[in-house]
Amino acid sequence: MSTSVSQEVLTPTALWSPAATLSPRVRRLRDQYWSFYTREYTNEVRAYTTGTPWDHVYSPWNWTNVPEMMMFFEGSKAYLLADATPVDLPAGFWDEPLIVRRAIFFKRVIEQYLPAQILDGELIVGSHFNTALSRTLTRSEAQEFSKMEKRFMDEVKRLNRLGVGNCGAVPGHLIPNYPRVLREGFRTIKAEADAVVGDPSTSKERRDLARAISICAEAARAFAGRYAGEAERLAAGEADPQRRAELLEIARICRKVPWEPAETFTEALQSLWFTHMLVMAAESYPGPGLSPGRIDQYLYPYYKADIEAGRLTREQAKEWLQCLWIKHNYAYDFQGWVGTNQGINSSFGQLITLGGMNEKGEDASNELTWLILEVIEEMNLLEPKPNIRLHAKTPAPLLQRVVEMAVKAQGSPFLLNFDENSIAGLRWEGLPEDMLWDYAPVGCLENTLQGCDRSGTVDVNLNLAKAVELVLHDGRDAATGEQIGPRTGDPRTFTTFEQFFEAFKAQLKAILELLIAANNIADAGRARFEPTPYLSAIVDGCLESGKDITAGGARFNFITVEGIALATTADSLAAVKKLVYDDRAITMDELIRALDANFEGYESLRQTLIHKAPKYGNDDPYVDDTAREVSRYWTTLAFQYTTPETGKRYRGGYLSWNYWIAYAPSTAATPDGRRRGQYLSNGVCPVNGADRLGPTAVIKSVGHLGLETAPNGASHTMSFSPSLLRSEENRRKLAALLRAYGKIGGTCLQLNIVSPETLRAAQKDPDSYRNLLVRVTGYNAYFVMLGKEIQDEIIARESHAL
């Protein structure tokens, strides 16, 4: 039992400092990373063009899920193109099909243009990977591309403005088959591709893809070779014999991997980094959601063999891992000049996954799992973002270790994934039973299979609460009167809640279809004009199907629709059901007039809506059943649609990113008592402050949703006051809470351990707390970078927790 309740106000150095045990090398490299404004090397975007006047080096639909960027799209396009380095193209370039052009261009750039720089003292090399690559379009292709882009942009801007949602063809957000590259090398990938190239019985489309893959595999080898050459050059001029030996070892490794199979732990780490960084270069997308997956599993054989052979010590392995950790963070140089903190305002989410079950359902954690936990703790960096898979057989010491870290760690908060609940969703969407155990999340929390699955996890974002507004206004936007959904009639004429609910469903279906229709344009546009054969080379199914990854070539293809504001929607529907239809305490007419007045002059009615109707998050079947019905309605509906161009199936999930704030002003007042502009609910969390019965009740409400029909997984954050977790005894209770979560809760959980005092101190003195991270929803954000409103919101939330 604790003997103290003192509430320390953590200083920034305590929040965001590395462990004292870091080696001088790692400490220096880490400090160097944090010196963006002064360091010479930066990994800022380098643009490369074919030199044609119609070239495109930037695709807005890659970024339309970040609506606040929309106003910068035209500027970014023009600026990047103006800044682009023309690339010397080989003869016959324009005679090649697009996919081969993209491969040749990629190879040219990484072989001859992208700098190959080795930083002083580093062990893992590979420094420049943020690019804006030409789409290598012909004039007529470029015209078609622009036309589709305009058609798409007009509609996505409209839907975003109206608060319906957004969508786009977003890169990243998958786990390539890195283990295969480690095991077999690009040599084997190229050999397999070459066999297809030489197979006259196969289609031209497939042979073109195979050629492109072959070129990209060769490119990876050449790229690594440049680093080998650079290491040798540096070694020749290196006075320090120890560093010289290291550089020669780096050179040896880079001559070998990723072309050849990796045979040692350090070769495996270097092969992994090259392969990973080149995905970012190939997609011209700086890392969001591009996830390494279960690294403690596929790196373990290399680690174990080296340790057993005496080639490697645990401490050496840790230092190499720490060098790898730092590299991931350079993705943020992409926007280094934006705002403060080197442009970091939330995590990109190169998600690594630890623990979880093996194919027999037994626990898969190993010594490397524990070593990586130490690395996470000592580095205290944002990337790669850690996730741990928990299941019924997770050993108690491991669970306790994770809880202790989650409670302490401010810099590297943990995402906890629950195997049984996550796997239920992947089973529901029809993935093969024998592969489910090996799933891993990408980005924030989105469940996918590894190496063979692109699930477009943040491509479509649907504001469920908008359907509430529409049903109350006969399908029209309340603010502008613009007709968005069908005319379901004047709700004053509805005599039963069932009638109201059917009309709501019709509105929800309509806005889902609007977003899907818009997204289908982006999906088709990317498939036609933005093939990424390098990525196709390392995702299973592309070479077999003869289709690029963007064209649905991966073995499994989904596009995820992320639902926003589930709790706001459920609470609103429950309030209508209870107060208008069950209790007849208010009339529909009164309700609509109050909502249209944004509750001005209707405070009594607003209070009634808040206090006299049940709220999701309190283990109350009255409203939890409604939440479940809404969730299962739209997710099973979404699953009936596929993209016409690429055959990807839409699937549901809950990840409201920052949209629960962004769409607050464009969503009218809602019958749960929320005024226009007040935030919507987040992920599958209750409306802020609506849950009154503590975490067990919240967990049961979440579990009641039946989340398998949202196979992407569901963002759920629970904030704990530090006072609750001060004693070891209570931290054991938290571990037990997590065990129960796995039995009856959702797919994943983030723990927020932040005291209001710390937050208030940060608000008053932002400069001293620039590094204070808070978890917002499935991602982390710098507190001082948030607007005053949301800062206050977070403080209120935390204060309420006491």
Add this chain to the structure above:
Amino acid sequence: MAQSLTGITFNIQRFSTEDGPGIRTTVFFKGCPLRCAWCHNPEGLSPHPELMWYDVRCIGARDCLRACLVSALELTPFGMRIDRRRCTLCGKCVTACPAGALELIGRRWNVEELFAEIAKDAVFYETSGGGVTFSGGEPMLQAEFAAALAAHCQQAGIPVALDTSGAIPWERYELVLPHVDLVLYDLKIFDPERHRAGTGLDNARILENARRMAGRGIPMWIRTPVIPGYTADAENIAALADFIARELPTVQRWDLLAYTNLGQPKYHRLDKPYALEGVPLLSREEMEALHAIAAARVPSAVWSGATRVEAAEAGAGELPGRLQCG
């Protein structure tokens, strides 16, 4: 038979982490034989329902005034005045208030209903080694109901802890104890006269019941509220320590709970005087000194709660944190 039994509670707290092992649901029974000056649950003293008014929630809608059939409510510039002699506890004002500013404290349950409420968190008890804690008030004032409920829980595999003042005739305990896994036993003041002055009752029965309970081999956790002017002195703690060490062999742990003033607003809401008005929290040094005295005889002694300096720094950081989602 069980169906006809009913009990009255004033609160059900889920995810209770401070009332026994594991994750628990604490059922607060309404009604208590003691009148401890420092009681932080004054709404648990009376065995009858009571009307409470929350000033911070009131929006001045006056629906309650119109709903009251006996004119027991008056909204004054200083807040709601409730004429508790007129009020019939009909609950019409509670229903009428849009803002939830009026609340009728005290809910009646039959055994099945309350068991269903407790069973909601069965999974959490199972993974944490937790269960249900009967607290109050004094659950033993409703011994038949408590016994039936505890038997029901026991049958369902839900461990039961009984949090009691000890101030109830032993025969009543005989009803409940067969269904109880752990007793949280309050020992406040060792000296009988001071005990009477602080709580309204002599402690002879309390001490005797403690001995008997230990004699039956029931695991016990002793809880002592450390209250300035009442229990927070070296002499008292030493005497309690001596008693526990000599006579209570089944004690597994002794909690010294630092005085909290969080109950104060509730007194105002119930129109009751608060004896410790303006009394500051203890300092950390005072708590540590008392803990040292306790631990010298009873090594399992621990202390927790808010202390003065930290309280000034941290506000209400002493409460077990509730959590929020987002």
